[in-house]
Amino acid sequence: xxxxxxxxxxxxxxxxxxxxxxxxxxxxxxxxxxxxxxxxxxxxxxxxxxxxxxxxxxxxxxxxxxxxxxxxxxxxxxxxxxxxxxxxxxxxxxxxxxxxxxxxxxxxxxxxxxxxxxxxxxxxxxxxxxxxxxxxxxxxxxxxxxxxxxxxxxxxx
Ligand code: 6U4
Ligand code: NA
Ligand code: NA
Numbered sequence: 341x342x343x344x345x346x347x348x349x350x351x352x353x354x355x356x357x358x359x360x361x362x363x364x365x366x367x368x369x370x371x372x373x374x375x376x377x378x379x380x381x382x383x384x385x386x387x388x389x390x391x392x393x394x395x396x397x398x399x400x401x402x403x404x405x406x407x408x409x410x411x412x413x414x415x416x417x418x419x420x421x422x423x424x425x426x427x428x429x430x431x432x433x434x435x436x437x438x439x440x441x442x443x444x445x446x447x448x449x450x451x452x453x454x455x456x457x458x459x460x461x462x463x464x465x466x467x468x469x470x471x472x473x474x475x476x477x478x479x480x481x482x483x484x485x486x487x488x489x490x491x492x493x494x495x496x497x
Contacts, residue, residue, distance in 0.1 A: 344421040348390035349376035356449050361442035372457050390427045399437040402429035409474040463491045
């Protein structure tokens, strides 16, 4: 069994728009994604980590964030399994700003830049937009090719 890393990912969805951000450095650089990162080992909860990362990366504080999905990811080239807890919010405080890590941008939900996102996002973002809980498993070859995709809607959180 591989060691694992607990990560968060938070997307803001307001009416017909979704807030994504171009990752400027580190893991996922060059891709549009939600805000997120590692849960700190100081006792913070996964929810607290999701809020903190959104504050750090987008300069905003989501006020109605809810867990909407969970995906376990294995990469043949990485030594750790990623356990990604995905949150959705529709409201936030503060003003969206570019940071050293992320350049945020609003997109129409009919014009989501899937080609410039993680390849798995097209499989689960539609559930998030629809307020449907989802969970699943992904196996990657490198970072841009999926060998296994198993993402399902679930009725339970
Ligand atoms: P540090 O070390 O602080 O720069 P940190 O911000 O804690 O890192 P980071 O940026 O490495 O963590 O977190 C990775 C982010 O990428 C998380 O929000 C989860 C997200 N992510 C990872 N794999 C993904 C994938 N296949 N699809 C996706 N998001 C993914 O949509
Ligand atoms: Na991050
Ligand atoms: Na972090």
